[in-house]
Amino acid sequence: MRLADFTTVRLGGPARAFARAETEDELIDAVRSADAAGHPVLILGGGSNLVVADEGFDGTVIQVATRGVTRGASASANPGELTAAAGEEWDGVVARTVAEGLAGLECLSGIPGLTGATPMQNVGAYGQEVSDTITRVRVWDRVAAEVLELPAASCGFGYRTSRFRGSERFVVLSVTFTLAAQARSAPIRYAELAATLGVAPGDRVDGAEARAAVIELRQRKGMVIDPADPDTRSAGSFFLNPVLDPATLAAVEAAARTRCGPDTRVPRFDAGNGQVKVPAAWLIERAGFTRGYNPGDGARISSKHTLALVNAGSASTAALLSLAREIRDGVHAAFGVTLTPEPILVNATL
Numbered sequence: 001m002r003l004a005d006f007t008t009v010r011l012g013g014p015a016r017a018f019a020r021a022e023t024e025d026e027l028i029d030a031v032r033s034a035d036a037a038g039h040p041v042l043i044l045g046g047g048s049n050l051v052v053a054d055e056g057f058d059g060t061v062i063q064v065a066t067r068g069v070t071r072g073a074s075a076s077a078n079p080g081e082l083t084a085a086a087g088e089e090w091d092g093v094v095a096r097t098v099a100e101g102l103a104g105l106e107c108l109s110g111i112p113g114l115t116g117a118t119p120m121q122n123v124g125a126y127g128q129e130v131s132d133t134i135t136r137v138r139v140w141d142r143v144a145a146e147v148l149e150l151p152a153a154s155c156g157f158g159y160r161t162s163r164f165r166g167s168e169r170f171v172v173l174s175v176t177f178t179l180a181a182q183a184r185s186a187p188i189r190y191a192e193l194a195a196t197l198g199v200a201p202g203d204r205v206d207g208a209e210a211r212a213a214v215i216e217l218r219q220r221k222g223m224v225i226d227p228a229d230p231d232t233r234s235a236g237s238f239f240l241n242p243v244l245d246p247a248t249l250a251a252v253e254a255a256a257r258t259r260c261g262p263d264t265r266v267p268r269f270d271a272g273n274g275q276v277k278v279p280a281a282w283l284i285e286r287a288g289f290t291r292g293y294n295p296g297d298g299a300r301i302s303s304k305h306t307l308a309l310v311n312a313g314s315a316s317t318a319a320l321l322s323l324a325r326e327i328r329d330g331v332h333a334a335f336g337v338t339l340t341p342e343p344i345l346v347n348a349t350l
């Protein structure tokens with residue numbers, strides 16, 4: 001069984017063993033057994049943030065297939081509280097919240113994968129992040145061998161990161177969100193989305209309208225999985241937007257003026273603590289990589305979005321990573337900034 005069949009970029013060699021867990025008990029048992037046998041474990045959700053080596057994974061892959069969504073389980077619970085099992089398809093959960101008049105996840109529409117993976121990198125898009133609404137995460141702690149309820153404050157959420165990312169200690173069992181019980185969306189923060197909706201940033205719109213607009217914007221960028229759209233055979237954005245301190249930003253600005261003209265302004269978003277986030281796509285394009293760039297060995301840049309690296313059908317993971325290295329090195333040579341990958345690389349390095 002090749003892991004390529006379980007990843008959205010359709011790449012990855014075989015696993016030594018594969019188990020599918022449909023209940024929480026099966027999930028915990030599968031992890032416990034692999035841990036007891038000393039086998040490395042790879043928890044698999046929807047495979048939309050994974051780049052697995054052509055050699056595969058020499059351990060047990062455990063596919064999360066648990067189901068169940070509950071609204072405010074206890075009488076005292078907040079009416080906007082919703083708990084979803086790790087194996088629930090994420091966009092189905094978002095669609096349900098919008099249909100039920102709950103606000104806070106609508107801008108995260110159209111993101112592939114499963115709910116249990118969303119805390120891993122604090123999934124975010126169009127001005128919302130799951131950390132805005134997660135109140136607790138239920139986990140299996142592989143070190144203590146017990147189930148824990150972690151309040152959001154102890155999840156270490158940051159930009160595309162959390163205490164879960166890069167640590168294999170916790171298996172997410174379910175995620176609890178506290179949403180606003182209202183049909184209007186949360187305030188629209190993202191300028192591009194506000195412009196599409198014809199409102200000012202900070203305004204609210206009907207939740208279903210926000211969801212539809214986000215999906216349409218994402219489709220235009222090849223960011224909604226669609227078997228009919230070859231640009232969506234990717235792991236989403238391949239690079240994180242770099243967070244720069246003022247001195248590094250000044251150096252990037254100087255390089256940009258030399259490269260692209262004296263009036264060039266480097267786009268940026270406030271990242272707190274005096275730092276700014278610069279769009280990786282802007283740096284990649286200004287470093288000379290165009291949409292659709294194709295070095296010819298099966299991996300190419302999406303024709304819709306510079307940040308997505310696509311398996312054109314015949315790629316290997318080696319080819320995808322080689323393209324990623326070429327882009328990383330090109331951006332570094334142009335701007336002195338080293339881009340880091342957003343997907344989890346399994347048995348592979350950049």
Ligand SMILES: Cc1cc2nc3c(=O)[nH]c(=O)nc-3n(C[C@H](O)[C@H](O)[C@H](O)COP(=O)(O)OP(=O)(O)OC[C@H]3O[C@@H](n4cnc5c(N)ncnc54)[C@H](O)[C@@H]3O)c2cc1C
Pocket residue numbers: 008042043044045046047048049050064086111112113114115116117118120121122123124125170171172173222223224225232234235236237344
């Ligand atoms: C077209 C496309 C668009 C995307 N757009 C966005 C976007 O807008 N914003 C964004 O943030 N991301 C985006 N992504 C990335 C990806 O969809 C998200 O990171 C998603 O949450 C990954 O979910 P998954 O179930 O597919 O996780 P997987 O890819 O299966 O796993 C990712 C990581 O999480 C771990 N993991 C998964 N489930 C669990 C669990 N229950 N417990 C412990 N560890 C677990 C895995 O071991 C792995 O390390 C996009 C990806 C694609 C392909």
